[in-house]
Amino acid sequence: MKNKDKDIYGQILLARSENRKLLAILLDPDKIVLENIKELILKINQSPATHIFIGGSLVENNILDELILKIKLNCNLPIVLFPGNPSQISSHADGILFLSLLSGRNPDYLISHQVKAAPLLKKTQLEIISTGYILIESGSETAVERVSKTKPIDRENIDMALATAQAGEMLGNKLVYLEAGSGAKYPVPLEMITTVSRNIGIPLIVGGGIVCLQGIQNAYDAGADLVVIGTAFENDVAFFNPTK
Numbered sequence: 001m002k003n004k005d006k007d008i009y010g011q012i013l014l015a016r017s018e019n020r021k022l023l024a025i026l027l028d029p030d031k032i033v034l035e036n037i038k039e040l041i042l043k044i045n046q047s048p049a050t051h052i053f054i055g056g057s058l059v060e061n062n063i064l065d066e067l068i069l070k071i072k073l074n075c076n077l078p079i080v081l082f083p084g085n086p087s088q089i090s091s092h093a094d095g096i097l098f099l100s101l102l103s104g105r106n107p108d109y110l111i112s113h114q115v116k117a118a119p120l121l122k123k124t125q126l127e128i129i130s131t132g133y134i135l136i137e138s139g140s141e142t143a144v145e146r147v148s149k150t151k152p153i154d155r156e157n158i159d160m161a162l163a164t165a166q167a168g169e170m171l172g173n174k175l176v177y178l179e180a181g182s183g184a185k186y187p188v189p190l191e192m193i194t195t196v197s198r199n200i201g202i203p204l205i206v207g208g209g210i211v212c213l214q215g216i217q218n219a220y221d222a223g224a225d226l227v228v229i230g231t232a233f234e235n236d237v238a239f240f241n242p243t244k
Contacts, residue, residue, distance in 0.1 A: 006078045006127070008094060009129050012226065015225070021224070023049050024080070026054075026082060027053070027234075028182075029056060029064050030056055031056075031234055032063065040237060041074045043238070053080050053097075053228060055082035057182070058147065065092055069092055080094060080095045081126070082097050085113055089126075094127060095126055095128070096127070099131050099177070103134045103152060104135065105150065109148045129174050129175060130173045131173060131176070132167075132168025132171070132173035132175070134161060134178050135148075135153065136161065136179065138181050140183075142183065142208070158189070162192075165200050166200060169201065169202050173202065175203050176196065187219070188209070188219070193224055194222045197225075198223060204225050205224070205226045205227075207230065210232065211232045
């Protein structure tokens with residue numbers, strides 16, 4: 001059953017007001033082996049994670065519902081969908097980042113996928129969180145870039161990243177997400193994080209290319225309210241072990 005007590009966005013706003021940093025572990029259903037899910041959930045429960053994001057650029061298997069239900073059996077963290085397209089919707093999650101790829105000009109990812117998703121979402125009780133999604137150049141072509149057929153913002157062009165984030169806020173987005181992309185060579189530049197965070201009034205999510213605990217702390221110190229870890233945790237479930 002869906003946990004109706006989870007006010008995901010309200011909790012993010014509260015944490016921001018109290019300067020408490022948040023951490024999401026991103027799980028890609030295409031990379032999950034359900035037989036190993038108990039071990040994965042144990043590692044998540046032992047980590048400092050505050051949220052679980054689920055989604056991927058493609059997601060070609062059909063385990064989304066089953067995956068979420070198995071996680072909920074042994075984990076109380078909010079489960080938020082991070083969809084690459086409307087097929088990645090599950091009513092068993094707690095919420096969804098309703099993404100608009102503001103850094104690109106492909107209408108499919110600016111509005112078309114959202115139009116297709118809206119009737120499906122109206123039939124669920126998911127908490128829908130409008131999110132301005134901004135892809136930042138990371139030194140290599142990422143899956144998001146390939147699938148969306150868009151170019152990221154140059155990592156040196158801080159002014160463009162800021163203007164895009166501010167436009168998203170003015171359009172009514174509740175969150176801004178600066179994304180270097182899955183498996184990125186470089187994370188989002190710290191100066192860019194600082195500039196954006198200081199000049200918008202909504203919470204800032206940062207993800208992609210963060211491969212160590214210090215990288216998480218650096219993003220926090222620069223101004224990120226919530227950091228997302230995906231590939232690094234997938235490759236090493238002992239990522240958060242104190243001895244590492």
